[in-house]
Amino acid sequence: MPDYSSLAATVASLTEGESDEVALMATLACELHHSDDRFDWTGFYRVTEPGLLKIGPYQGGHGCLKIPFDRGVCGAAARSGETQLVPDVDAFPGHIACASSTRSELVIPVRNGSGAVIGVLDIDSNQPDAFTPEDARQLEEILHSVFCGRP
Ligand code: SME
Numbered sequence: 001m002p003d004y005s006s007l008a009a010t011v012a013s014l015t016e017g018e019s020d021e022v023a024l025m026a027t028l029a030c031e032l033h034h035s036d037d038r039f040d041w042t043g044f045y046r047v048t049e050p051g052l053l054k055i056g057p058y059q060g061g062h063g064c065l066k067i068p069f070d071r072g073v074c075g076a077a078a079r080s081g082e083t084q085l086v087p088d089v090d091a092f093p094g095h096i097a098c099a100s101s102t103r104s105e106l107v108i109p110v111r112n113g114s115g116a117v118i119g120v121l122d123i124d125s126n127q128p129d130a131f132t133p134e135d136a137r138q139l140e141e142i143l144h145s146v147f148c149g150r151p
Contacts, residue, residue: 004138026057033059041124072096087129
């Protein structure tokens with residue numbers, strides 16, 4: 001598990017004064033991806049129109065371009081506004097396999113200062129059951145500090 005407090009401090013200093021969502025997402029995807037060997041794909045999907053997610057900044061292999069809200073783990077997170085911690089992607093109905101090597105996944109909704117869901121953070125691992133509720137809690141906090149403090 002990464003040292004989340006130093007990761008949060010690094011992210012805070014790298015994103016200080018920045019309000020552009022894509023710039024923030026690109027910086028976060030890079031820092032998160034290189035913070036832990038469990039993270040094999042780390043990236044964002046953005047809400048580009050009601051009911052549709054489109055790929056944003058990411059690190060790792062190819063990511064699917066579009067995900068409707070009624071599909072996949074990402075769609076479930078955007079639709080429900082709830083974090084999705086998936087220990088076994090084969091057991092998740094409707095999981096979208098962008099990479100056949102993925103075994104487990106963590107998807108967290110991203111909200112802006114008005115509380116609107118502007119996208120999701122998606123992290124895939126080639127390890128089964130790779131993510132813990134503590135990972136989810138710490139990453140939710142980092143996302144809140146980066147995106148909710150901005151208009
Ligand atoms: N597995 C995701 C799709 C995105 S890839 O993991 C990058 C899903 O089921 O929504």
